[in-house]
Amino acid sequence: MQALREILDKVHPHFAKGGLLEKAYPVYESIDTFLYTPGETTKGLTHVRDAIDLKRMMITVVLALVPVALFGMWNVGYQANLALEAMESVEVAVAQDWHHQFHHFLGFENDSSDHLNNFILGAIFFIPIYGVCMFVGGHVEMVFSVIRGHEINEGFLVTGLLFPLTLPASIPLWQVAVGIAFGVIVAKEVFGGTGRNFLNVALTARAYLYFAHAGDISGDKVWTAVDGFSGATPLGALATAKAPAVADRPEFVDATLGGLQHAFSSTTASGDVAAPVTWMNSFLGTIQGCVGETSALLCIVGALILIAAGIGSWRIMASVILGVFATTLIMNQVESDTNAMFAVPFHWHMVLGGLAFGLVFMATDPVSASMTNTGKWLYGFLIGLMTVLIRVANPAFPEGVMLAILFGNVFAPLIDYFVMQANIRRRTARYATT
Numbered sequence: 001m002q003a004l005r006e007i008l009d010k011v012h013p014h015f016a017k018g019g020l021l022e023k024a025y026p027v028y029e030s031i032d033t034f035l036y037t038p039g040e041t042t043k044g045l046t047h048v049r050d051a052i053d054l055k056r057m058m059i060t061v062v063l064a065l066v067p068v069a070l071f072g073m074w075n076v077g078y079q080a081n082l083a084l085e086a087m088e089s090v091e092v093a094v095a096q097d098w099h100h101q102f103h104h105f106l107g108f109e110n111d112s113s114d115h116l117n118n119f120i121l122g123a124i125f126f127i128p129i130y131g132v133c134m135f136v137g138g139h140v141e142m143v144f145s146v147i148r149g150h151e152i153n154e155g156f157l158v159t160g161l162l163f164p165l166t167l168p169a170s171i172p173l174w175q176v177a178v179g180i181a182f183g184v185i186v187a188k189e190v191f192g193g194t195g196r197n198f199l200n201v202a203l204t205a206r207a208y209l210y211f212a213h214a215g216d217i218s219g220d221k222v223w224t225a226v227d228g229f230s231g232a233t234p235l236g237a238l239a240t241a242k243a244p245a246v247a248d249r250p251e252f253v254d255a256t257l258g259g260l261q262h263a264f265s266s267t268t269a270s271g272d273v274a275a276p277v278t279w280m281n282s283f284l285g286t287i288q289g290c291v292g293e294t295s296a297l298l299c300i301v302g303a304l305i306l307i308a309a310g311i312g313s314w315r316i317m318a319s320v321i322l323g324v325f326a327t328t329l330i331m332n333q334v335e336s337d338t339n340a341m342f343a344v345p346f347h348w349h350m351v352l353g354g355l356a357f358g359l360v361f362m363a364t365d366p367v368s369a370s371m372t373n374t375g376k377w378l379y380g381f382l383i384g385l386m387t388v389l390i391r392v393a394n395p396a397f398p399e400g401v402m403l404a405i406l407f408g409n410v411f412a413p414l415i416d417y418f419v420m421q422a423n424i425r426r427r428t429a430r431y432a433t434t
Contacts, residue, residue, distance in 0.1 A: 004035065005036065008028075008031070008032050008035075008036075011028070012028070012032075015027075015028040015029075023146055023149075024146060025149075026142065026145035026146055026149070026150065026151050026152050027142060027145075027146065027152070029151050029152065030142070030145075030151065030152035033055070033151075054153060054154060054155070054194075055154045057311055057366075058154040058155060058157050058158050059154070059157070060305070060306070060309045060311055061158045061306065061311060061361070062157055062158060062161055063305065064301075064302040064303075064305040064306050064309075064312075064361075065158075065161050065162070065165065065292070065302060065361065067298045067301050067302065068165060068292045068295065068298045068299065068302055068357070068361075069126075069161065069165060069291075069292060070119075071285060071295050071298050072122070072126065072165060072291035072292045072294070072295075073119055073122035073123045073125075073126045073291070074115065074118050074119045074122055075118075075122065075285055075286060075291075075294055075295070076121070076122035076125050076126060076169040076225055076291055077117065077118035077119055077120065077121030077122035077123075077125075078112055078118040078122070078286065079223075079224045079225070079287075079288055080100075080110075080121055080122075080125075080169075080224060080225045080226050081110045081111060081112035081117065081118055081121065082112045083224050083226040083229045084100075084110040084226055085110055085111075085112055087226070087228075087229070088110065094226065094227065094228065096226075096227070097227065099121070099124045099125050099225065100121075102124055103120065103121045103124055106120065108120060108121065122169070122291075125169040125170075125225050126164065126169060126291055128173060129164045129167060129169070129171065129173065129176050129291075130160070130161070130164045132173050132176045132177050132180075133160050133163055133164050133176055133177075133180045134156075134160045136176075136177040136180050136181055137156055137159065137160050137163075137180040137181065137183075137184050138156060138160065140180075140181055140184045140185060140189070141156050141184060141189075144189045144193065145193075148193070150193070153193075153194045155194040155195075156184070159180075159183070159184070159201045159202050160180075162202035162361060162362070163176075163179070163180055163183065163201075163202040163205050163206065164176070164291065164292075165290065165291050165292025165293070165357070166202060166203070166206045166290050166291075166292065166293065166354065166357075166402075167206070167209075167217065167290055167291060168216075168217060168222040168223055168225075168289075168290055168291070169225040169291055170216070170222050170223075170224075170225050171209075171216055171217060171222070172216055175209055175213050175216060175217075178208075178209075179205040179206065179208055179209040180205050182204070182205055182208045183201045183202060183203075183204045183205025183206075183208065184201060184205075186204060186208075187199045187200070187201045187204035187205070188201050194367070195367055196367075197367055197368060198367075198368055198409055198410070198412070198413060199368055199406060199409045199410070200362055200365050200368045200405060200406065200409055202362070203362055203402055203405055203406055203409075204406070206402060207402060207403070207406060210402070220233075220236060223288035223289060224288055233287075233288055233289055233352075233353070233398075233399075234277050234282065234287065234352050234353075235352050235353045235391065235398035235399055236398050237277075238340055238341055238344060238352075238398065239340075239341055239391075239395040239396075239398035240395065241340040279347065279348065279351060282294075282296070282348075282351040282352055283295075283296050283297055283351045284297055285297065285298065289353070289354075290354060290357075292357055293353065293354035293356075293357040293358075295356075296350065296351045296356040299356035299357050299359075299360045299361075300356070300360075302360050302361065303317055303360040306360065306361075306364065311364075311366070312360065312364040313364050313366075313369065313376050313380075315373060315376040315377055315380065316359070316363050316364050316369060316370075316376045316379060316380040317359055317360060317363070317364065317380065318380070319376065319377045319378075319379070319380025319381045319384065320359040320363055320380040320381070320383050320384040320387075321350070321359070321384065322380075322381055322384060323380060323381040323382065323383060323384020323385040323386075323387070323388075324346065324349055324350065324355070324384040324385075324387060324388055325346050325384075326381075326384075326385070327384065327385045327387075327388035327389060328344070328345065328346040328349055328388055329346070331344075331388060331392050332345065339392070339395060341391055341392040341395060341398070342392055344391075344392070349387075349388060349391070353391075353398070353399045353400075353401060354399060354401045354402070355387060355401050357401075358383075358387075358401035358402070358404075358405055359380075359383070359384075359401075362401075362405050363379075363380060363383050363405050363408065365409075368409040368412060369408075369409075369412055370412045370415050370416050370419075371412075371416050372415075372416050372419045372420065374419045375412070375415040375416045375419045378415050378419075379408050379411070379412050379415050380408075382404075382407070382408050382411060382415075383401075383404045383405055383407070383408040384404075385404075386400065386403070386404035386407050386408070387400045387401050387404040388400070390403055390404060
């Protein structure tokens, strides 16, 4: 490491002010600070707001995401191996792409009972997505830093991991590149970079892909990484289910998801694979979905890490849950003959879709969320309310978390404004002398 330090010190004059590579100083600085702790300290008047700096904050968020990412890779491989085993059991010819061919090249066969096998297959799908995201998004950040002459910060380390975890494993890599470039440029760089964006960057990138390339990020054919295999997510199945009679409501979710069938078809055969979805495997995460969203249990682990480190706001997390709970109670009182989503109870809403992932890692984004304590309660409640409203009132879009959080991002500055104005009025009334 000493040799590397000497090399960096040797080339430093070329990147310093007046050097031949002065314009590229942000690139040098990012490599240096990534490898070594900076030796500079703040001088003069400072404005310290917290004991933790940006680098440690971002690294802590990344660490909180690691359990979700590791489980997501295992689950991608597990779901794919389950599907392949079912298809091969009836001698269906499966058109396997380069991911599966590389998996076999490493010496693995399709075996869902082998955890290492599942993890390796899932990693073969996830790592290229993560690599493309980091390469493209990182270079976009670097270009803007060089143009503006400021340092490259660590904020993209979080966005670069959050975004791939919100995608299905089968997403085309070119769409990952376009999506992250759109999110970084439109949601962050046009507003001045890290700390000045009012929209969550990863969700903006995902929203772009959802509306521009919906066929590869929604529907029933993208959630299991096997060509020819299809199956709706639990929310998709509920959105298209027959509305239950009032007397049957308590049992209808279990009955609907318990009978959920994932279908496969090819030129040689077709059939169904019984894949009952229970509350427990939804909580654990062994169901279809985006790479990082399926396990509510590991999202809770991430939440505990963020709260213990003082990074994630427990007020926002709690208020999102309150918003979901209150809105679900109201919706459950509405009788509908055509929309079964009205009858979905609170405990199912919490473990289905990306709600747990969104409320822990997205809604708590310290840049795009409300800043005031009262505002955080209102902001989180609004996200919870909107999530259930979108899920229930619009069966064509059964997953509402992404739009609900972006909606909350837009209103966060307004919420803080009214909270501060109310505080000013209270202080004025308290100290009025005339």
